Amino acid sequence: MIDNIVDITLLSLIAIHAIAIIRMRSLFAVVMLFGGFSFLSAGLFVVMDAADVAFTEAAVGAGISTVLMLATLALTYTPEEADKEEKAPTHKPWLPLGVVFITGALLIYGTYNLPGFGDPNAPSQLHVAPYYLGKSLSETGVPNVVTAVLASYRGFDTLGEVTVIFTAGIAVLLIIGGRRRVKPNIEKNGGDHEA
Amino acid sequence: MKHNLILRVVSKFLIPLIILFALYVQFHGDFGPGGGFQAGVIFSAAIILYGLVFGVDKAKRVITPYILRLLASLGVLIYAGTGVATILLGGNFLQYGVLASSQLAGQHVGILVIELGVGITVMSVMLIIFFTFAERGQAVLNSKAESERE
Amino acid sequence: MDMILGHYNYWMVIIIMMAGFYTVISRGNLVKKIVGLNIFQVSVFLLYISIGNVKGGATPIIETGVDLYSNPLPHVLILTAIVVGVATTALGLALVVRIKEAYGTIEEDDIHNQDQSL
Known part of the structure; x- marks a missing residue:
């Protein structure tokens, strides 16, 4: 039971991070949120008994990836543009939103035949x-x-x-x-x- | 980065521990969680921390880019060379049983050696990537300074 | 209730995956696109590890007295995928740096304008 609660909390936090990353415009904030996102998923890997994977994700996702993205930001924006914001999107978001919702609905429909989470008799x-x-x-x-x-x-x-x-x-x-x-x-x- | 005293002192304490931990993860990966991939990344994280706090030039004096390129190739060579060695000893490619007197001892040697190869390659490739990005930044700054002088 | 608990992981994974997908297809900034790709990637990792999980199982390190372990095979696949993922991310970021040097911008719309390709 406690496993399920931790699992649900961490997954929800990860999803919140992902959605916050979409909405953020400041690139520095986006990269730091991505570091947090990686740390949370490392925690979730520990909960799901994958210690080796958690190890790697914490070192790679939260460490090296974040450093490399920060280095790219330093290389692509001069110090004068210190706010480092991406441009506001010029297109209306309806087409990509439609594509995403249709794909997501199809994938969720596909999960109905999957065996339950943690089922020891899954194929x-x-x-x-x-x-x-x-x-x-x-x-x-x-x-x-x-x-x-x-x-x-x-x-x-x-x-x-x-x-x-x-x-x-x-x-x-x-x-x-x-x-x-x-x-x-x-x-x-x-x-x-x-x- | 010249005046961050706390950062410098703390990272001086931490870097040896991180490297020690990376070696532990590398050689204890058979028994606990860990292995070459994790150890390589943790080791490179230690050097990257040194580079971020004390400057990339000093970090490059610890491991020069030339040696890093050699090491990156050496890791893959160790891995593939183990496979070739097992063929020469009469087994299949990467069949570690032939490396020592018994099947279990051979497996042990084989796994240890190829994990070492993986660790060396991952460590040096991560550092190569970081140093390349950092060098590019310095090149941009230098060319900007030059164009201002003109 | 069993249905919800048994499938909650998959649904959340799909939501995270779609968040990454949306970032990739709707945002013009190249750094943000790469962050979106990484989010997509992590969601796939989460899906694999969820499939490998066994209720009440232990981390797959053999020890006497424990006889239920999680599936080690997805762990192996994802372990290597993470490290390969950071290598490919670095490659993508290197391309972004080159694009910035060649075009002076990393916004997709501005690049299309300069190339008159849209």
Whole structure:
């Protein structure tokens, strides 16, 4: 019961953060709210028994992502535009709102056939998970099943993930890593098509 | 950032602890929650904190960008190299059982080594990304100063 | 009551997902679009972990005396997805920085005006 209460409270807070992020116009506030959003979801992961995931989300979502977004804000707005607000939307919101409501309604309709939250007899709990939970200690000698699956059973998959991270690092270096060509006219006419 | 005395003192205390915790998460990941991904991110968070408080230039003296690029590739190399080593020892790709005398000991060695590879790559890629963004900011400031001088 | 408690997670996940989706399609600021993408991403993480949860289960670290654990497989998938997610977010932010340098703005409408593409 107490689990359910914590779960519902945290999920509602996360949803409130998400909606506040839509309504906020100050980009600094948006980024800080996103940090809070990540922290709350890390807390929710702990409640849902995913300690490893919570760990990662707290370090990555609330730490590194927020720092990188703040760095981007510092790079894209000069100190004179210290308020750092996005422009008011120029279009009427009805079309995107309609799309979002229709998609959301369809997805909610789709959840009616899903097994209930925490159901031990849901199909996802009966298929591969019992094998990992029963055999991983005797086959790999590692008590943490998540590490055993990550590094041993699905080792090839993780090799791919590490390669993706490595590639992303190289791509960031290629995009903004080199020496910046000095274009003093950027600030004057606001745009530069050849760059 | 020159006058934030409290921030500087507190982060001087915290950074060694964060690094120690990252190493704990890295090597204790088999038994408790943790592993290479988390350890890499926590370790890079320690260096990023140092960079934010004491300046990116000082942080770059701790780990130079050149070494970071080497480390990022080294992590992937350790991971893939473990796979190649298991093939050379007569097993399948990433079949850790052949790395040591028994199946369980081999699994232990294999998991420890590839988690180390993951940790090194994640740590150095996160730092590469942070340093690249920070360098870009300094380049923007410098070019602005130059254009003002002209 | 069982229906509500059993599906509350999924409904809230969908609301969060749609909040992220709305931010992506309705806002013109590129940084905010990336924040929206991240919200969408986190909602997918929440959905996966909800599916893996077992009522009364423990964190999947094997210990004697405990015999009901949550499903470890979604945890593995999401663990790697989070770290890959921050790498791709960094890539998107790098593109935003380049767009700012080339166009002098990160508002989508202004970029379209300069390109006369709309």
